[in-house]
């Protein structure tokens with residue numbers, strides 16, 4: 390995304406960056422289709438649909454969601470056909486792995502691609518917005534992140550791309566990302582069903598009951614996280630702090646988010662370029678609100694200004 394001009398809606402821009410990265414990571418060829426679906430409003434409509442109650446109103450978003458799914462499915466089908474015709478079987482990407490299996494029908498393969506794109510579409514852009522929002526309120530943390538990225542950049546040529554080794558050095562950035570996930574609670578709860586009677590402490594959860602584990606209740610519990618209401622990235626310092634049952638922004642068990650590492654890499658690399666090249670301030674008031682999904686009501690408008698390299 391080119392940062393031209395001074396005013397940007399971070400959430401909107403972030404979605405485009407994320408859809409490009411996710412689809413590149415999955416299968417380069419899907420990028421073109423995915424970006425088209427973003428630009429024409431298909432992905433936003435598709436994402437909205439399952440979260441809303443149907444209404445008889447002619448502009449009911451669910452009426453737009455179903456055709457959006459059909460449009461995007463046919464774009465992905467076209468890309469799969471192109472991939473089959475072209476001799477690009479040597480490509481070692483997600484789409485080729487998916488195409489090489491006979492255990493799924495074509496429809497299931499298309500659905501798999503769509504689910505993966507949707508899984509990372511709102512979530513990662515929201516996480517990036519959260520990071521920018523919280524850093525905007527903590528000059529000290531912003532300074533620490535900036536120094537970390539200046540250190541990494543100083544070992545590289547001017548336009549040299551970041552590598553996995555650079556990513557491993559982004560320790561404080563990881564703490565900031567973890568803390569934004571803890572405070573931001575992008576996914577507040579997941580849906581589960583008890584398959585048999587389950588006893589937990591003095592409770593009985595009868596077979597067939599729906600259970601919604603609420604992550605935000607754990608992430609903001611002061612008995613598990615000291616000063617739970619405060620944004621304090623330094624709490625993540627120390628070995629294996631980021632993986633524990635008291636911190637589950639990406640779920641857990643067999644349904645653990647397969648995109649968690651990709652999302653964190655996207656956020657860290659985005660931050661690298663943002664803090665080294667720009668100053669920003671949030672334009673007016675905007676705060677993350679949950680209704681029930683977390684959003685910035687105004688899309689987090691920010692004013693940015695390039696940092697001159699001489700300064």
Ligand code: HEM
Pocket residue numbers: 411504505506508509510512513516575576579580637638639640641643644645646647648649651652
């Ligand atoms: C900050 C970013 C993200 C957050 C907070 C997040 C969170 C989650 C959570 C909590 C689940 C578990 C849902 C459950 O247990 O029912 C999940 C599943 C999933 N996520 Fe993510 N996710 C993120 C990014 C991504 C990305 C970038 C992708 C793909 C490119 C992705 C793809 C998926 C898929 C396909 C599933 C379903 C896995 C399954 O059911 O087996 N997610 N995600």
